[in-house]
Amino acid sequence: QVQLQVSGPGLVKPSETLSLTCTVSGFSISSGYYWGWIRQPPGKGLEWIGSLYHSGTTYYNPSLKSRVTISVDTSKNQFSLKLSSVTAADTALYYCARVRDSSAAFDIWGQGTMVTVSS
Amino acid sequence: QSVLTQTPSASGTPGQRVTISCSGSSSNIGSNTVNWYQQLPGTAPKLLIYTNNQRPSGVPDRFSGSKSGTSASLAISGLRSEDEADYYCAAWDDSLNGHVVFGGGTKLTVL
Numbered sequence: 001q002v003q004l005q006v007s008g009p010g011l012v013k014p015s016e017t018l019s020l021t022c023t024v025s026g027f028s029i030s031s032g033y034y035w036g037w038i039r040q041p042p043g044k045g046l047e048w049i050g051s052l053y054h055s056g057t058t059y060y061n062p063s064l065k066s067r068v069t070i071s072v073d074t075s076k077n078q079f080s081l082k083l084s085s086v087t088a089a090d091t092a093l094y095y096c097a098r099v100r101d102s103s104a105a106f107d108i109w110g111q112g113t114m115v116t117v118s119s
Numbered sequence: 120q121s122v123l124t125q126t127p128s129a130s131g132t133p134g135q136r137v138t139i140s141c142s143g144s145s146s147n148i149g150s151n152t153v154n155w156y157q158q159l160p161g162t163a164p165k166l167l168i169y170t171n172n173q174r175p176s177g178v179p180d181r182f183s184g185s186k187s188g189t190s191a192s193l194a195i196s197g198l199r200s201e202d203e204a205d206y207y208c209a210a211w212d213d214s215l216n217g218h219v220v221f222g223g224g225t226k227l228t229v230l
Contacts, residue, residue: 045221045224046207047221059218
């Protein structure tokens with residue numbers, strides 16, 4: 001059974017870099033699939049942040065592209081998100097998920113972690 | 120402002136059939152498949168429909184999806200109280216080197 005677990009600080013100061021890690025269990029990232037990050041501000045809808053393939057190919061949300069880096073560590077079976085120069089607008093529940101196939105459907109989701117940007 | 124447009128709310132009574140719509144453009148729904156997610160209160164979203172009309176294993180056949188042109192719909196028949204949730208459509212968008220776009224979500228209330 002494939003499971004995803006997000007970890008990282010729940011509080012980040014404005015202008016600093018938000019860093020989260022998604023650990024995958026029950027499946028080897030290097031075996032394939034795209035993997036992605038999605039966020040949800042409190043009381044609002046879903047926003048795609050970006051996705052990557054195990055080889056390192058990445059796609060980013062155009063509105064966040066200048067601040068986002070998604071990377072993979074196949075040795076740890078993890079992929080990570082870094083979002084720089086954060087503001088209060090980046091306060092959200094952050095999810096990691098597996099992309100099912102070329103449909104870009106996220107079929108397995110982690111539980112999500114709340115990140116608050118505040119001094 | 121979401122790239123895909125959904126009506127913010129919908130409602131129905133138990134047993135009823137409800138439809139949730141999602142409107143996009145030629146660069147997303149018009150040229151790519153649509154996926155639907157169900158988000159129950161306090162939980163992570165769950166894939167409900169992929170590739171326009173396919174149900175993942177375990178999703179009841181009360182849920183169905185369709186697509187026509189630049190619009191898509193999610194239909195729920197035999198509405199049940201446990202269907203009360205937020206529903207989101209999503210699709211790949213070919214513009215700007217490609218990216219995933221979501222609808223703003225529809226909150227379904229079972230009266």
